[in-house]
Amino acid sequence: MSGWNYVVTAQKPTNVTHSCVGYFTNPQELNLIIAKCTRIEIHLLTASGLQSMLDVPLYGRIATLELFRPPGESQDVLFISFERYKFCVLQWDAETGSPITRAMGDVSDRTGRPTDNGQIGIVDPDCRLIGLHLYDGMFKVIPIDNKGQLKEAFNIRLEELQVLDIKFLYGCANPTIAVLYQDNKDARHVKTYEVNLKEKDFGEGPWLQNNLDNGAGLLIPVPLPLGGAIIIGEQTIVYYNGSVFKAIPIRPSITKAYGRVDSDGSRYLLSDHNGMLYLLVISHDKERVSALNVEPLGETSAASTLSYLDNGVVFVGSSYGDSQLIRLNHQADVKGSYVEVLESFVNLGPIVDLCVVDLERQGQGQVVTCSGAFKDGSLRIVRNGIGINEQASVELQGIKGMWSLRASSSDVYDTFLVVSFISETRILAMNTDDELEETEIDGFDSEAQTLFCHNAVHDQLVQVTAGSLRLVNAKTRKQLTEWKAPAPMTINVATANASQVLLATGGGNLVYIEIGQGTLTGVAHSQLEYEISCLDINPVGENPERSNLVAVGMWTDISVRIFALPSLTLINKEMLGGEIIPRSVLFCSFDGLAYLLCAVGDGHLFNFMLNPSTGELSDRKKISLGTQPIALRTFRSKNTTHVFAASDRPTVIYSSNKKLLYSNVNLKEVNHMCPFNSASFPDSLAIGKEGELTIGTIDDIQKLHIRTVPLGERPCRIAHQEQSRSFAICSAKYSQGPNNEDIETHYVRLIEDQTFEITSGFALDLYEIGCSIITCSFTDDSNVYYCVGTAYALPEESEPTKGRILVFLVEDGKLQLVAEKEMKGAVYNLNAFNGKLLAGINQKIALYKWTLRDGTRVLEIESSHHGHILALYVQSRGDFIVVGDLMKSISLLIYKK
């Protein structure tokens, strides 16, 4: 237990809780600011769409987010309050391009009951004060002076205890709030108060409206010239400003979010709990409201926040589904929807359950989550690392190296794949049927192992074998010239770029040759004291065809040396330390910065910043990528250069924000890799594994990959069964009954684990809900079962008194009910326990054994433990059982025979 865990967030929060639109970073350009739990994202609205500017982590969960403009300023500032009763005001600093804290503080009270309906934070439209409702019966005021500075806060006693919403009204001489509240008889009313900053008290407000819709939950203040407020209920929408009263009935729905369309407040977007988007239009003659109208627009994700951007584009922030950027069209589409989804932003939340599986059996776990709620429910497969999507593969033993060649320098695509073996070289090419077949290049020596080959200038190809260096005309494929190593020397290591070749022959000889049209000119030679282990002349300077630097890895003294070309003079020597020789060196440039990477034989990788003109190395870093020698190669994907490190843990090295990042590739072991961008396999990689050559495309270069399987119903529990290669989930389907009431039906579904298709379903009884699901096997039975625990949530019962344990067997991709047993309570959890089944049922923990009775298998109680309040979470290991109770903390039980 002495070890420490290093915990890192793999995925930042994705649940959008708040959003607002305003001029935050620039007085002219509109920003969209999105709050995602503990982060805010600042986006800029451009003609081409949303452009992400900054992602700011904050310390605390955001409770409220508001933009406001202090008097006399040209830009908005951002007021954020946190659930732990802290607040801050952020202002954009154009010089550094980041937000600065303009004010901050603590708004907690020592006593006071936190509000049940969530915290409210609002800013007076005339910017005289910030109002906060954090505790029942208290309204906290932070005054803002006429210079925009915050003053000392004070509390005002609010007599209404069950507050649902508070908003500032527009166009009042004194700051005025409208309070929507519920009295102790469950009736809902709106009352207004003026805030007297001098007396630190409330004054009587201009109007009040009693006995509203029982589901009234949202207040929308209407800007001038109309003033007043809209009260959104479940069945009615009411407008009132003290003199004018308008009400319209609506289809029963619970409105969760609103967004103002026009600055004069004559149109609003409303989103209900089912994700239906409505447009509320206030008809008026600039002074008096004459009518209200509600039009359904279409369906989106169930919104938690709506922000109208511009030109009919709306940001729909959602906590239960993917957030969306939508456009509202003038014409309805065939389904009668005015909504067109432009972009959707992945949201994993709320993750209700998850399981970790290794579907591809690569030793790389994937997380399958039950995400989303209501109609936006889905399964999400979250995978770390970069996947290779296999396109073709050939069995080939003993690959020693691979290079791709273009048929001519002007070609876009690679044609040849040169594969080198211990004593021969084979050339594969794409034929007209898009098949890989063996071909020949006349000028190449196919009877020897190729050390290196490359497309050279003047439409030529170079091939280096142990004996010679050949220059071949790419068109005629005839050998133009050959350079032979002086006998008895053989070439050990070679590298080349378009116009330069560098060879290392035995005894530490380094030879530099330049490629001309049909000529190979030996330019320089250098004798080093030790043998050379690896070389690189990848150009990193301005000229993409020539390099003026050489990197050389040395045996014996374990160093990397930098030589200048064409003179081959040593300009830098970096001792690596240790006893493991460098196996691969590579010059590369990411984000305009040049690096030297050097991999040693035990899987460690050194990286250095390189000064491309002087050859100086700085900023040495060492990391471990695997345990086997690494071969480094560059490749391009999506017009960016990345480095592939082939080893027992293949890794892609890329750069983000001028920082090198390492992301593992979901392949077991890769010996060789070369990019192979052919016409039929564009942007592919050729990967040489043990006994196999694979061609495949690579995923986007990023850490985490999320795949979504939309279900249209809410998954709540998931289990995976290795034997039947399936998942089983408990899910809830929401539908509308004939009288518009919401109906909830629960299912157990079987899902194939490769295709994620639902193959079988089992409908639970009316009011029965799935509470737990596991895969388990029993003593004396070789089958593996899915066990499902359910509860009957009868509307008149506060606590379920009946439930079931269902035992399913998967046969031919179908769920077969094998046994069921009725329980006196909700089966909150199930665990496989030493070949038996452990269930937490309301306040007891019970152990069931699987016995044979009259030829059929039944569950039979073996023992039980009482004395819990609700045994919500149970885990077991060996004979120990840990119970997480609803109220009584955690208890540890032991099972004794």
Place this chain on the structure above:
Amino acid sequence: MWRGLRGREVGATRPRSLATHVRADRVRQINLSGHKEIVSAHNSGINSLQIDCTEARYLLAGAADGSVGVYDTQQPTFMDSAIKVAKHEALFTVDKSVPQGHIYSVTCVQWYPVDTGLFVTGSFDKKINLWDTNTHQVELQFEMPEKVHAIAMSSIAATHMLVAAGTEDVRIRLCDLASGACTHTLSGHRDGVWALQWSATSEWVLYSGGCDGAIRFWDIRRAGCFQVLDQNRSQIERRSNVTSSTQRQELASAPVGSSSTSEMQRPVAKRTKPSTVSKPSKIAKIKDPGVRRSHPGMTLANDRSTAHHGSVTALQTSDDGLNLFSAGTDSRVRLWDIESGRNTLVNYEATKIRTHQGTQLAVSMDSSLLFVPSAHSLQVIEISL
């Protein structure tokens, strides 16, 4: 229940509101436990009970025979396997056999609010004892002029360690545990004081209830009481219109909370504001209410007002510090709004309170239920704010 749990899972209900509901449901179903029993170690009736504030585990009991016992409410001492009842015996008791122990009835007990290392007891032997829980010895003794009926320590006090003591004498005494001396006497009541309660929002404010039927509010930093509750004052003055008036007399019945309000403001330090601007808060705190408050409690008319016909037997604040409950020998329970000092006139069912000493009231954590001892039973009253 299931709905709440599922709401919490998907984030639709806040974890706190589920906890509140579960707690409220459970309190509503309160019943005598069939499998837990506390074995009284006392030879007489129990006058006062308290569960410690830090762990909510140890029960302190003061009995009429002068003994005080501490019980562990979580870990039973033994199981009576025949009837499947877990028995909780006293961890220890202290009585007159201990040097300086109480010789007469112990009327009030209280744990030291910060930890369980100390507790305070008051007795009819005119003594207030501070006990060390570990050595079971009297650490400190205060001599009172009369029989002690009530003691109270503020659970939020950060700057003082005062025990307020109500006796048969008309004056309330504040005993300082730090110095071992009696620092204040608060005069105002016309008869003995049976009930004492510190404010839940301000460490300086004390509420007291006496046999004269009066409930008085004290700010211990200033002389005299600043409010006397009047059972007949039930109307809140209409809130003035901000534009029309600056009537100051309204504020005469100033909010009790205002002293606490200035407390609350203090942490709101603005970054942009140099520290000199923030008022030297201590002076401001004392001055501010002084300017705004005349002393309604000291004016003749107010000084006579009563909260109950008969003695006030118990006081209890709600957990949010906004309301005060009082019980009196007129068999009434009243709910007061602390800020305005008005009687909310919530008509609670009559109880039977016929005692000759102070009693206790208890409020459930969500301020939904009030527990009132009433003759031979315990009444549970729905608060309905």
